[in-house]
Amino acid sequence: MTDPHAAPISTACPACATPANEPFIALTGLPVHGTAVFDTPEAARRVTVGDQELCLCPACGVVFNRAFDPALLDYTGSHEESQHNSPRFAAYAAELSADWTARYRLTGTHVVEIGCGAGDFAVEMLRAGVGGVTGIDPHFAADRVPADLTGRLTALPSEFDARQIEPGTSAVVCRHTLEHIPALRSFGDEIVTGMRKAAVPAFLAEVPDLGRILAEGAFWDLQYEHCSYFTPETVTGYLRGIGFGEVAARTTYDDQYVVAEATAPDAGPDGSAAVPAGTLSDLDGACRAFADTVRDGVRSWGAWMGERSAAGDPVAVWGGGAKGLTFLAMLGADAAPVRAVVDINPGLQGRYIAGPGLPIVAPADLTRTPPRSVVLMNPIYRGEVRADLDRLGLQSTELLAL
Structure with a gap:
């Protein structure tokens, strides 16, 4: 049994156990849950916080949070992670599920999804023609399965x-x-063990792209919950290192995500978790520059907020999920002109965002007190x-996209 939140974390890389470099950036006081929702501003302000001390593995290139403490996480409250209320995101999920169903001949077959969340993508796969899906997630209850499925x-x-x-998958x-798994090696070994025993031919994954970040x-x-970060090259090395055969990785969704597709596991790990030296050198340089870029970005946005505050211009942040949460947490008191957070997800509306305890409202609620500016957390949604x-x-109303 693999519990991804139970393994102790050290300064060794969680993917290949190589001693890691010193952190290239440290962020303090981040709310530990990007998907938690709160019924009162007081509860939202009492949220547990943690730190991110991001280290680059000099061997395999995986970036991980050496300060990650799984004991801080508590999933017993209310959580809402669905992005499928966005037409743009829903279209992407439908496109990806249709592509995988066609290219991997999944029509009428059985698929296992590890970490299925609320089951949204499992539903997309079924609608694309997959015969059946087993969704594995501690928070995925049977009452979230649509009646027609x-x-x-x-x-x-x-x-x-x-x-x-199971065999037949x-x-x-x-x-x-x-990206949520602290014990990457043992978690990957568990996947490979299960796939070998069941003779499963394909592993299909998606993670955020560290290169764009x-x-x-x-x-x-x-995000605090993201204790590991990958690029196309490093997720390829990780999957090859735990024993998968051919691995192909590409960026999607305006280069925000990495999609990795792997063939059936080989007889055993081939030790190829390391990435080329040139790639590691480039990644090391990007990590070193990142701290300065973040510092400048936080300062710039803080100055902009100060100008809005001085002018008496109300601001709204569009995006009540993890992006909005981290943005507000990093700005701290400088985000004073932000009066509300907007989200189209009904599961977030009427709740409060962790940290500042700002109300999360529906778009229509903005008409009551129109903001001078809206800061959009993800530019891919600018059109909608x-x-x-x-x-x-x-x-x-001015629309500014990050």
């Missing part, structure tokens, strides 16, 4: 175990889960957000 979507509300991959899917200084994309603002009669 009962019998085709099985919920296993538990930690992942190799025995949950045509693919194992693992989207936006590896570093290049853009996107500090708002750093601008359309929403215009539809609400807020044509004069």
Whole structure:
């Protein structure tokens, strides 16, 4: 049985056990849950916080948080992580599920999804033609399975175990889960063990792209729950190192995500977790520059907020998930002109965001006290957000995308 939140964390790389470099950046006081929702501002302000001390492994290039403490995490409260209320994101998920179903001949077959969250992507795969999906996630309960898919979507509300991959499974899917795993090596070994025993031919994964985060200084994309970060090259090395065969990795979703596709595990790990020296050198340089870029970004946004405050211009942040949470946490008191956080997810509306305890409102609520500016957490949604603002009669509201 693998419990991804139980393994002790040290300064050794969680993927290959190589002693890591010193942290290239340290962020303090981050709310530990990017998906937690709170019913009162007081509860939101009492949120547990933790630190990120990000280290680069000099051998395999995986970046990890050496200060990660799994004991700080508590998933017993309310959590809401679905992004499928966005037409842009829903279209992407449908496109990816259709692509995997077609290229890996999953129509009518059985698939296991590790870390399925609320089951949104499992539903997409079924709609794309997959015969049945077993979704494994401690927080995925049977009552979240759509009524029309009962019998085709099985919920296993538990930690992942190799025995949950049954013979006849045509693919194992693992989207936006590896970055949450502190014990990467043992977790990967468990996946490989289960796939070997069940003779599963394909492993299909997706993680955030560290390369874009570093290049853009996107500090708002750093989350405490994300204890490991990958690029296409390093996730390839990780998967090869735990024993997978051929691995292909590419960036998707405006280079925000890395999709990795691996063939059946070989007879054993081939030791190829290391990435080329040139790639490691480039990654090391990007990590070293990142701290300065983040410092400048936080300072710049703090100055902009100060100007809004001096002018009496109210500001709203669009994005009540983890990005908005980290953005506000990093700005701290400088975010004083932000009066509300906007999100189209009904599960977040009427709640309060962790840290500052700001209300999370629906787009229509902005018409009551129109903001002078809206800061959009993800530029990929610029078109749909601008359309929403215009539809609400807020044509004069400035839209700024990170």
